[in-house]
Amino acid sequence: MKNQVEKVQNTPENVAQPEKNVEKKGHDRKKVFLAGIIKDNPVLVMLLGLCPVIPATTSIINALMMFIAVLFVLVCSNLIISLIKGIVPKEIRIPVYIVIIASLVTVIDLLLQAYAPDVSNSLGVFIPLITVNCIILGRAEAFASKNSVLDSLLDALGMSIGFGLACLVIAIFREFLGTGGFTLTNPFNSDQSVSWLPLKDLALPVMVQGIGGFLTFGIIVGLFAWITKSKVPGKNSDTTLKSQYSTLKEIEACRKEGKETK
Amino acid sequence: MESQLVYTNFGRVKSKRKTSHIMLELTGALLVLFISSIIYYCIKGGADTSKLMLRLFLNTLVCYATAFAVEYFGVFFNEKTEIKEYSEVMGVNKWLVALKRTVTNSYFYVTPLITLLLFPIYTPVYVMFISILVGELIGKMIFGGFGSNIFNPALVGRMFATICFSADIAKATVVKVPEAWTISTGATINSFAQSGGWLNSYTESLSNLDLFLGNYRGALGETFAFLLIILGIYLMVRKVIDYRLTITYVLALFLFAFFMGLTGGHNFGGSMQYAFRQICFGGILFGGVFCLTDPVTSPVNGTGKVIFALFAAFGTAMIRYFGSAPEGVAYSILLANMVSPAIDKLLSHKTNHKLVYQYSAIAALSLLVLGSGIGTGLYVKGQQEKQEATPSTSTSQKVNENINVQLLVNSDVSLEGVIR
Amino acid sequence: MVAFYTALLSSMIVSNSVLAGYKGLCSYLGISKKSSSAFGMGVALTFVCFFSGLICWGLGFLLRELEIYDFMFTIVSILVISSLVQFTELVIKKFFPSLYKTLGIYLPLITTNCVVLGLALQVGAYTDASSFPEVLATVLGVPLGYFIVIMLFSCIQERLETSNTKYNFKGAAIGLVATAIMAIAVYGLGGVI
Known part of the structure; x- marks a missing residue:
């Protein structure tokens, strides 16, 4: 009996659904893409995939190369996984995803070792560690295995652009404070480099080490939350403070009156 | 509002003394050390006394000015709504309220003096500036001001400056000595x-x-x-x-x-x-x-x-x-x-x-x-x-x-x- | 014997995986809201690191024999780690159900923990079979160091809950700043061991 009543009640909404669906898909696609950059930025808001952030942000070139590596792995893995999502049985899906991601990481690792050896040396073990980056496996599990190819592609692009922008901002601060300026070396030919070091004498070399990395990262996460978030719910109730202060004023006024009468 | 019982942010009743008195006595002890070091370097400085005293004066000025500025804006940053409410109700200018809080609640005068006494006399002014800035900002203000920090702010600043400028600090201690x-x-x-x-x-x-x-x-x-x-x-x-x-x-x-x-x-x-x-x-x-x-x-x-x-x-x-x-x-x-x-x-x-x-x-x-x-x-x-x-x-x-x-x-x- | 203890202490404290190696930050920031969960994570991680480290060390030699080390080692070690984690989860679920209640939820998280894979990659690079004491020390020292740091950090986080931090810095941001100062403190220990 209840089911029939619910069915009758649900039909008007169901009738309206197909028209809404068309509009929703376009709006959703844009939301999916932009979410990865600001609202759900993997590094600054969701705090996923933090391991490569600190070693990759020691200079701007390192941040760009890490962004390219993560972009390649994330886009390809999301594409492949959403293409094969119907074929893979549910029990062994995690090892399958892991093998796909690991093979992609091996490809990009060997490419970087061959064509940009200096960058590969400075990033060290953190290129193979992209395999266990929480962003990639998390997105594969949560999004790519459930959505269409185009949505997964947009999500991958958005997430990696968010990651790249966060890394770039942190790298700008670290390099400027740590070396006094910016130095851009061509990753494929390390003889060519352009540098602009206006504040070289005032540099703080600790900022390009791990200590400065943690510090800059923490401050930028806090500042990003300050800029993007509006008032936190619950913090606006200042009525208790106001009443406390006004009672205090009354008490002082009474005390003054008492002194005068005495 | 400050009773005779003293408590920190964690609600622990410690002793029947005001925190401000404790901080003032501590500052007095630090000042004794500071003055004795001034006297020592005046006596032993020889021809370079004026340079040493000038550098010391500059360092003190930089320390106190930076510490005051950081703590003043830190008080605003951490307690903005409270200050606004208090100043609206009591009818006092909110800048003055923050000023009072910086002196009485935040005790801004202790950390710069400790930082000053941790460095040699001829430390470069920039090194001192970075040390007190980082110490106050990262060691104290970001955590929420007085009572909320985990690490000693003077030492945080000192160590940050040491790791950055170890060579400069070593050079700062090279002064004349009378014997071999x-x-x-x-x-x-x-x-x-x-x-x-x-x-x-x-x-x-x-x-x-x-x-x-x-x-x-x-x-x-x-x-x-x-x-x-x-x-x-x-x-x-x-x-x-x-x-x-x-x-x-x-x-x-x-x-x-x-x-x-x-x-x-x-x-x-x-x-x-x-x-x-x-x-x-x-x-x-x-x-x-x-x-x-x-x-x-x-x-x-x-x-x-x-x-x-x-x-x-x-x-x-x-x-x-x-x-x-x-x-x-x-x-x-x-x-x-x-x-x-x-x-x-x-x-x-x-x-x-x-x-x-x-x-x-x-x-x-x-x-x-x-x-x-x-x-x-x-x-x-x-x-x-x-x-x-x-x-x-x-x-x-x-x-x-x-x-x-x-x-x-x-x-x-x-x-x-x-x-x- | 001295080399063993030296390597153990140095991988635990001086080359700490979080403070000096920047690995394992996702669970470091996420798990350490409560000390009990930090404890569970540390114990589970020690177990997984120990066995997967030794297995990957052995597999490194095998792959070098077959000359496919350069491009297969990452894939092989991550498969070893994930299967070890799933195997451990099944065993604990079946035989120690009470232990599963406390530790079980952290085991799948260890698959994506950079500490384990970083350890496997580091240990697999040893080409000399006589380096076994050093390997054993590393394989024990790295997770124990992570365990110590995550326990200390969870106590610091519990204390920072009651502090007067502004809302945007509360949580991970202030934790990262505290980690930076912890890194300053551990920096001074370089050279002691």
């Missing part, structure tokens, strides 16, 4: 064994009295051992600082050096003298009286305090005698600050069952410190004997990065070489 003193080498065991070893009290030409009175160039607050002992006893008696922390720390290091001397070949009297020299030299007394005893960053529990001080003493000993860093006090106090919330958590429930754990932890740590004293003595003696077996012809006289004692050989190095 032997070089002081780095804090590693090998270089000390070369110049006669730790066991021969490498500051050989410094007499006991000179060391005690602070008649050598070092960081501003750390050299005057007699003054620090007197101030420490005064502050302990007046209950400004907790006696358990300071006495445990200094005594543990004294016994460590004593056993090191005993096993290293000195007799009883020689070991006593050696241990006494070891605690007079370096930042041990200053750190033990002013930095370790910060009530916000040390544990609340009584036995927790003893464990905390023992931990810091062990760290100081290890870094000083084995590490590559020149001075171990600041690093070890930061390490102990790192461990103090864990100590608080472990000892937060005082039952009979846990008392056994507390006292056994204290006993274990004390044994560790003293045992490592004995072990270090044996190790250094072994190194020394190895060194004497193969006579080295090196008279390596590299100016090290030891920021406390800087003794130069045979040359009148003027201040012209140290420009910043």
Whole structure:
């Protein structure tokens, strides 16, 4: 009996659904893409995939190369996984995803070792560690295995652009404070480099080490939350403070009156 | 609003004294040290006195101005809504409210003075600026102001500046010395064994009295051992600082050096003298009286305090005698600050069952410190004997990065070489 | 024997995986809100690191024999780790159900923990079979160091909950700043061991 009543009640909404669906898909696609950059930025808001952030942000070139590596792995893995999502049985899906991601990481690792050896040396073990980056496996599990190819592609692009922008901002601060300026070396030919070091004498070399990395990262996460978030719910109730202060004023006024009468 | 009972942010009732009085007495003690160092450098400075005094004045100005600015805006940043409400209700300008809070609630005048006394006199102004900026901003303001920090802000700033500018600080201590003193080498065991070893009290030409009175160039607050002992006893008696922390720390290091001397070949009297020299030299007394005893960053529990001080003493000993860093006090106090919330958590429930754990932890740590004293003595003696077996012809006289004692050989190095 | 203890202490404290190696930050920031969960994570991680480290060390030799080390080692070690984790989860679920209640939820998280894979990659690079004491020390020292740091950090986080931090810095941001100062403190220990 209840089911029939619910069915009758649900039909008007169901009738309206197909028209809404068309509009929703376009709006959703844009939301999916932009979410990865600001609202759900993997590094600054969701705090996923933090391991490569600190070693990759020691200079701007390192941040760009890490962004390219993560972009390649994330886009390809999301594409492949959403293409094969119907074929893979549910029990062994995690090892399958892991093998796909690991093979992609091996490809990009060997490419970087061959064509940009200096960058590969400075990033060290953190290129193979992209395999266990929480962003990639998390997105594969949560999004790519459930959505269409185009949505997964947009999500991958958005997430990696968010990651790249966060890394770039942190790298700008670290390099400027740590070396006094910016130095851009061509990753494929390390003889060519352009540098602009206006504040070289005032540099703080600790900022390009791990200590400065943690510090800059923490401050930028806090500042990003300050800029993007509006008032936190619950913090606006200042009525208790106001009443406390006004009672205090009354008490002082009474005390003054008492002194005068005495 | 400030009652007679004193409490920190954690609601612990400590003693019937206002926090502001405690802070003022502490600042008074620091000022005594500051003034005595001014007098010392005026007497001993010779031709460079005016330069030293100018640099000192600039450093003080920079320290206080930066600390005030950071704390003023930090008070606004952390307590904006409260200040707005208070000023609206009471009818006072909100800038003045924040000013009052900076002075009375945030005690901005303590940290810059401690930071100033941790550096040598001729430190570059930029180094001092970075140190106080980072110390106030990162060590105190970001955590939420006074009472919310985990690490001592003066030490955070000091260590940040040390890691960045170690060469500049080393250069800042190069000043004229009247006689031909032997070089002081780095804090590693090998270089000390070369110049006669730790066991021969490498500051050989410094007499006991000179060391005690602070008649050598070092960081501003750390050299005057007699003054620090007197101030420490005064502050302990007046209950400004907790006696358990300071006495445990200094005594543990004294016994460590004593056993090191005993096993290293000195007799009883020689070991006593050696241990006494070891605690007079370096930042041990200053750190033990002013930095370790910060009530916000040390544990609340009584036995927790003893464990905390023992931990810091062990760290100081290890870094000083084995590490590559020149001075171990600041690093070890930061390490102990790192461990103090864990100590608080472990000892937060005082039952009979846990008392056994507390006292056994204290006993274990004390044994560790003293045992490592004995072990270090044996190790250094072994190194020394190895060194004497193969006579080295090196008279390596590299100016090290030891920021406390800087003794130069045979040359009148003027201040012209140290420009910043 | 001395080399073993030296390597153990140095991988635990001086080359700490979080403070000096920047690995394992996701669970370091996420798990350490409560000390009990930090404890569970540390124990589970020690177990997984120990066995996967030794297995990957052995597999490194095998792959070098077959000359496919350069491009297969990452894939092979991550497969070893994930299967070890799933195997451990099944065993604990079946035989120690009470232990599963406390530790079980952290085991799948260890698959994506950079500490384990970083350890496997580091240990697999040893080409000399006589380096076994050092390998054993590393394989024990790295997770124990992570365990110590995560326990200390969870105590610091519990204390920072009651502090007066502004809302945007509360949580991970202030934790990262505290980690930076912890890194300053541990920096001074370099050279002691």
